[in-house]
Amino acid sequence: MLENHVLEIDEGLVTDIHQKPYSETIRLDDCCLVPSFVNAHAHLEFSDLARPFPFEGSFTGWIRELLEYRDRRRNSLADLVMGGLFELRHTGSAAVGEILTGNLNPADYRDHSDFPVSSVVFREIIGLLPESHEEQLHLAKQHLDRFRPHEDDDPFAEQATCTSGGLSPHAPYTVQMQLFEQLVSLAGNRKAPVAVHLAETEAELQLLSRQTGEFRDLLERRELWRKGLFAKNGSPLDYLQLLRNVSRALIIHGNYLNNNELNYIANHPNMTLIYCPRTHRSFGHYDHPWERLLQLGGQVAIGTDGRSSNPDLSMWNELRFLKEKSPRATDQQLLHMGTTAGARALQLPEFGSLKPGASASLNIIRRAESTQSLFAHENDLIGTMIRGQWIRSPV
Ligand SMILES: [Zn+2]
Structure with a gap:
């Protein structure tokens, strides 16, 4: 902490950090400047929900409710995405790892705004029965043609469009292993990131090990x-092993990963x-293994998941x-x-730090006098800047 x-700041970038006198400053007392948040996992298609679907003990029952809602909703997918991006921008996130279930274009993520949220758009693919694989693979290819993946050797190319593409083979219980392998290999060839829901429930482990259960x-x-x-x-390890060669793999949830699997990730x-803390809580899972993975030297990022399982x-x-839930977590860790x-998981090196050359995307947190932690409930997010433009000015 400095x-x-x-x-x-100049032209959307941080240009210098120093202690010299400077004439054009905005003075911020009792405040901390931190980089913009990066929401590593969201489903923007549920952004119109006022409250999450209730979880009544059965995960598949919750999925049924979600599918019924999808069938009856009136808003277009593009409008729902717009609503989600608006909310992200106004709550301090400059980038998102979004799961897309339809066929949208990069322009649909531009947000009609001069300071759009950077979206890494993972096309969700579902396909269990072999006769569906070819069509699903075709959809995945089309998506990567539309949304060019963000390449590490060209870190600022993404800024031109603010979108890049990835693939999301949804989960082991919806994507058959052979198709999973083909999708991962396609992503590997295109240097596209992959996001997969893995080890989310005990029922999933039961299906994989014994082919029984809900x-x-x-x-x-x-x-x-x-x-x-x-x-x-x-087991989930079978899927992790397939992901070893892609440029980035986002393991979503991982609530029930065992030590062997955590070691593999590390x-x-x-x-x-x-890790999506409030979603994890709303499904009543046991302790999440994020601290164990950090101890092993692995990477953990945070997402909100969608409004289907989280209030915002x-x-x-x-x-x-x-x-609040894990008081031992340090400000630095959080x-x-x-x-x-x-930012690292989504291959967006311009975000996630405040140093010369980084995007001038930041949040201003006002610390209440009584608090020790930056993330205490009494503190306020009083300002947000994305790419050098105020979304909310603190003065
Ligand atoms: Zn999800």
């Missing part, structure tokens, strides 16, 4: 069950575990919730997970 410093029932009811769809004695720097898309609320780790 005290009493001047941060100079997911088996769900697949049978939807006429998607067939003998031989899953290998015997499968030993693969291309992998980041994405605010990373500020998410981080303050996590501080800040890293809410900014730098997400």
